[in-house]
Amino acid sequence: MSQTFPPTRTAALELLSRFVPKAGRDYAAERNYDRGPGNHDNVSTLSPYIRHRVLTEPEVLDAVLGHFSTSVAEKFIQEVYWRTYWKGWLEMRPAVWGGYRQSLANAWDRVQTQSGLRAEWEAACKGDTDIDCFNHWAHELVETGYLHNHARMWFASIWIFTLRLPWELGADFFLRHLYDGDPASNTLSWRWVAGLQTHGKNYAARASNISKYTEGRFNPTHQLTPNPEPLDGPDHPPRMDPPTGDMLDPSQPTLLLLHEDDLSPGWLFDLGVAPIATATLDATDGLSPLHVSPAVKTFKSALMDDVTERWSDTLGPVTKGLTLAREIEEWAASYGGAQIVTPYAPVGPSAAILNDIRDVSLTRVLRDHDRRAWPHATAGFFKFKKKIPDLIGAMKGFSMI
Numbered sequence: 397m398s399q400t401f402p403p404t405r406t407a408a409l410e411l412l413s414r415f416v417p418k419a420g421r422d423y424a425a426e427r428n429y430d431r432g433p434g435n436h437d438n439v440s441t442l443s444p445y446i447r448h449r450v451l452t453e454p455e456v457l458d459a460v461l462g463h464f465s466t467s468v469a470e471k472f473i474q475e476v477y478w479r480t481y482w483k484g485w486l487e488m489r490p491a492v493w494g495g496y497r498q499s500l501a502n503a504w505d506r507v508q509t510q511s512g513l514r515a516e517w518e519a520a521c522k523g524d525t526d527i528d529c530f531n532h533w534a535h536e537l538v539e540t541g542y543l544h545n546h547a548r549m550w551f552a553s554i555w556i557f558t559l560r561l562p563w564e565l566g567a568d569f570f571l572r573h574l575y576d577g578d579p580a581s582n583t584l585s586w587r588w589v590a591g592l593q594t595h596g597k598n599y600a601a602r603a604s605n606i607s608k609y610t611e612g613r614f615n616p617t618h619q620l621t622p623n624p625e626p627l628d629g630p631d632h633p634p635r636m637d638p639p640t641g642d643m644l645d646p647s648q649p650t651l652l653l654l655h656e657d658d659l660s661p662g663w664l665f666d667l668g669v670a671p672i673a674t675a676t677l678d679a680t681d682g683l684s685p686l687h688v689s690p691a692v693k694t695f696k697s698a699l700m701d702d703v704t705e706r707w708s709d710t711l712g713p714v715t716k717g718l719t720l721a722r723e724i725e726e727w728a729a730s731y732g733g734a735q736i737v738t739p740y741a742p743v744g745p746s747a748a749i750l751n752d753i754r755d756v757s758l759t760r761v762l763r764d765h766d767r768r769a770w771p772h773a774t775a776g777f778f779k780f781k782k783k784i785p786d787l788i789g790a791m792k793g794f795s796m797i
C-alpha cells in the first residue's frame with residue numbers, strides 16, 4: 397500500500413488542507429523545482445486524487461480561493477485547468493487516443509521482433525542507461541508512482557530525442573506506473589513534448605535547465621541531443637462537438653456504476669439518484685497492452701473500497717470489480733434491467749467498456765464543470781485560459797463534491 401498516497405478521501409483532504417496555504421506566491425515561485433522523492437512539498441502532489449476525482453476540481457479551486465485571491469493563486473488555478481483543458485481537447489478529438497493505441501501496438505510489435513530495440517526499451521524502463529538523471533526518474537516513477545511535472549518533461553524529452561525510442565512506449569511506461577496516469581493528460585503531454593500536439597514545437601531538455609531546477613542534483617552536460625527536431629505526424633483529426641451527457645430521470649429504478657474517472661458520487665445523490673444497487677468497474681487492464689503495475693492496481697482498487705465504504709448507507713448492495721460490458725449487462729439483468737446511471741467517463745478505458753453496453757439503458761451524467769469548460773478546448777491552452785475567470789465565476793452554482 398502506498399505510503400506517500402494513502403488511498404482515502406480523508407488523506408486527500410488532509411493533503412489539500414496542508415497544501416492550500418502554499419498555493420499562492422510560494423507555488424508560483426517554487427513550483428518548477430524538482431527536489432526529489434520525499435521533497436515535493438513545493439507542489440501539491442494532489443494529482444493521484446484529482447485524476448480519480450476523489451477530490452474534484454471545483455472543490456480544490458474553492459479551497460484555494462478561500463485563502464487567496466484569483467490573481468495571487470493564478471498559477472495554481474491555471475495548472476488545475478490544464479487537466480480540464482486536456483480532457484476537453486481529447487473529448488473533441490477521440491481519434492487521437494485510438495491513434496495512440498494503434499501506434500503503441502505497432503511499437504510493441506517492433507519491441508518483440510527487434511532485439512536491439514527491446515534491449516534499449518528495457519534499459520530505459522529499468523533506469524539502466526548512461527544518463528543518471530533519467531535513471532533516477534525511471535526508479536522514482538516505479539518506486540513512488542509519481543514524478544514532478546518538470547521531471548516528466550525532461551524524461552519524455554530524453555526518451556524521445558536522446559534515446560530515440562518511440563514516444564508511445566514512453567507514454568505507456570508512464571501509464572503503467574503513475575498513480576495519476578490519465579489518458580488525456582499523459583497522451584497529450586507526451587505529444588506536446590514530441591512536437592506533435594503544437595505542430596513544429598517540441599520540448600528540448602537542456603542540461604543547464606535540469607541542473608538549475610534540480611538544484612545541482614543532476615547535470616547531464618554533453619549527454620543530451622542538442623536542438624532536436626520535432627517529430628512529424630498527421631494533422632489533428634477534425635473536431636467533434638463536445639459531449640453534453642445524458643438527461644437524468646432519477647424517478648426510474650436505478651443502478652449506479654462507479655468507475656475510476658469519478659469517485660465522488662455525492663453530486664448524483666444530490667440530483668436524486670437513489671440506487672437499488674451499485675457496481676464498481678475495473679478498467680485498469682485497458683490502460684496498457686502490458687501489465688499495469690501492481691501498485692497502481694492496488695491504489696485504484698483501494699480508492700474504490702474507500703468510496704463504497706464512505707457511501708455504504710446509500711449504495712445498496714455493492715458488486716465490485718466488473719471488467720466487461722457483458723458482466724455489466726448481466727449484473728443489470730439480475731436487477732430486472734433497471735437503468736444504469738454513471739458519471740460521464742472521458743475518453744479512455746472506462747469509456748471504451750461503457751461504449752460496448754447494448755442490452756440496458758445507460759445514462760451518463762456530465763458534471764457542470766466539464767460541460768462548461770470542455771467546449772472551450774478548441775485550440776491551444778492560451779486561448780482556453782482566457783475563459784478561466786468566467787469558468788470560476790460560474791462555479792458558484794456547481795456541486796463542489
Ligand SMILES: Cc1cc2nc3c(=O)[nH]c(=O)nc-3n(C[C@H](O)[C@H](O)[C@H](O)COP(=O)(O)OP(=O)(O)OC[C@H]3O[C@@H](n4cnc5c(N)ncnc54)[C@H](O)[C@@H]3O)c2cc1C
Nearest residue numbers: 439440441442443475476479545548576577578581582585
Ligand atoms: C510527459 C508528461 C506526462 C504527464 N502525464 C500525466 C498523467 O498521466 N496524469 C496527470 O494527471 N498528469 C500528467 N502530467 C501533467 C503533470 O505533470 C501532473 O499533473 C503534475 O505533475 C501532478 O503533480 P502535482 O499534483 O504535484 O501538480 P501541481 O503542480 O500541484 O498542480 C496542481 C494540479 O493541477 C493539475 N496539473 C498540473 N500540471 C498539469 C499538466 N501539465 N497537465 C494536466 N494537469 C496538470 C493536476 O491535477 C495537479 O494535481 C504529465 C505531464 C507530462 C509533461
